[in-house]
Amino acid sequence: MSPELRKILHVDMDAFYVSVEEVLDPSLKGKPVVVGGDPEGRGVVAAASYAVRKYGVHSAMPIAKAKRLCPHAIFLRGSHRQYSEYSSKIFAILKQYSPLVEPMSMDEAFVDLTGCERLHGPVLTSAEKIRHEIYETLGLNASIGIASNKLMAKIASAYCKPSGMLWIAPGMEQRFLVPLSLQRIPGIGPKGGAELHRMGIKSVGDLARLPQDLLEQAYGKWGKSLYRKARGISDSVVVGEAEDPRSISRETTLETDSADSLFLESQLSYLTEKAASQLRENNLFAQTVTLKLRFSDFKTVTRSKTLDMPTAEDHVLFHTGVGLFHKLFTRRVRIRLIGIAFTSLTASPYLQEGLFDQKGGRCWDDLYRGIDRIRHKYGFKSLLRARSSRR
Numbered sequence: 196m197s198p199e200l201r202k203i204l205h206v207d208m209d210a211f212y213v214s215v216e217e218v219l220d221p222s223l224k225g226k227p228v229v230v231g232g233d234p235e236g237r238g239v240v241a242a243a244s245y246a247v248r249k250y251g252v253h254s255a256m257p258i259a260k261a262k263r264l265c266p267h268a269i270f271l272r273g274s275h276r277q278y279s280e281y282s283s284k285i286f287a288i289l290k291q292y293s294p295l296v297e298p299m300s301m302d303e304a305f306v307d308l309t310g311c312e313r314l315h316g317p318v319l320t321s322a323e324k325i326r327h328e329i330y331e332t333l334g335l336n337a338s339i340g341i342a343s344n345k346l347m348a349k350i351a352s353a354y355c356k357p358s359g360m361l362w363i364a365p366g367m368e369q370r371f372l373v374p375l376s377l378q379r380i381p382g383i384g385p386k387g388g389a390e391l392h393r394m395g396i397k398s399v400g401d402l403a404r405l406p407q408d409l410l411e412q413a414y415g416k417w418g419k420s421l422y423r424k425a426r427g428i429s430d431s432v433v434v435g436e437a438e439d440p441r442s443i444s445r446e447t448t449l450e451t452d453s454a455d456s457l458f459l460e461s462q463l464s465y466l467t468e469k470a471a472s473q474l475r476e477n478n479l480f481a482q483t484v485t486l487k488l489r490f491s492d493f494k495t496v497t498r499s500k501t502l503d504m505p506t507a508e509d510h511v512l513f514h515t516g517v518g519l520f521h522k523l524f525t526r527r528v529r530i531r532l533i534g535i536a537f538t539s540l541t542a543s544p545y546l547q548e549g550l551f552d553q554k555g556g557r558c559w560d561d562l563y564r565g566i567d568r569i570r571h572k573y574g575f576k577s578l579l580r581a582r583s584s585r586r
């Protein structure tokens with residue numbers, strides 16, 4: 196008996212951050228827009244509109260370079276909160292079509308529609324419905340690749356971008372891949388591509404002509420995976436999302452490396468406030484706090500501490516984080532990146548008996564909920580701890 200033919204979608208939003216910005220401010224439509232760090236600083240491009248891509252700007256490029264390529268572009272810092280709100284709305288739509296939704300990032304997911312036809316109709320109809328629903332409710336364009344495995348679905352969505360839909364029928368994988376350039380295959384990348392080019396392999400078709408043992412001899416494990424990918428073979432399955440996130444974290448690369456501990460503490464305070472508010476937004480409490488530092492020589496260190504009981508209160512989390520900071524920050528080498536992560540997340544801290552009676556416990560809870568409400572209305576920075584605003 197042949198294994199059941201799977202029906203897998205790869206849903207990928209087009210220029211997601213930029214498109215959200217365009218929905219929020221329609222005057223940006225069609226203009227060269229870059230979302231990312233400070234154009235005078237050394238952050239990277241998080242997203243580039245299609246209009247700015249014509250100038251050679253693309254995501255992950257240093258923002259200073261983007262500014263050189265297109266000085267008249269509109270540079271936006273972006274809002275993580277807005278993007279994650281849109282992201283949850285997209286995932287909520289996808290989950291109406293299948294319980295098997297595997298998020299790959301904020302704006303990208305695999306959806307396994309195998310066996311869902313009786314409920315939602317043929318897979319192509321469902322895919323078009325999804326695209327339509329995302330556009331109608333959120334004003335955002337998605338591209339969808341449809342195939343019988345994740346690898347081909349992903350190749351298809353990248354191929355039909357922007358605002359496209361492409362179905363690669365079972366059995367057609369090899370024929371579709373032959374003329375494509377190697378960069379179309381996930382996992383080859385510019386470095387691998389250059390290496391294969393050097394060997395005279397320029398297209399997926401060239402790659403597919405090489406026998407498996409030769410590829411394995413030359414490239415080991417990578418060679419073996421190339422052999423399979425060139426044929427569109429993949430057996431990785433779509434894994435549904437766990438209900439709760441397993442960690443919540445925030446980190447920042449500093450504009451300039453710093454050894455000023457007051458300044459670093461205030462960065463940490465700000466990151467803690469951000470992450471803690473996300474905890475509360477998800478009705479979660481964290482028991483383990485991890486601090487991460489990257490020094491100017493790129494050495495990265497982390498240290499964790501587990502609390503007696505889970506919490507979502509800024510002052511407890513910050514106190515723990517700053518304690519870890521002073522244990523780690525002893526090298527007198529300047530810091531390039533600082534971050535904080537919360538793990539061992541639970542939905543309720545009140546399981547242990549007697550916690551409710553703790554003096555002040557309820558009061559802090561009310562205070563932080565109040566702060567969250569004000570921020571929701573007036574923006575996150577409308578209310579910051581004095582310590583955080585020293586940044």
Ligand SMILES: [Mg+2]
Pocket residue numbers: 207208209210211302303
């Ligand atoms: Mg995308």
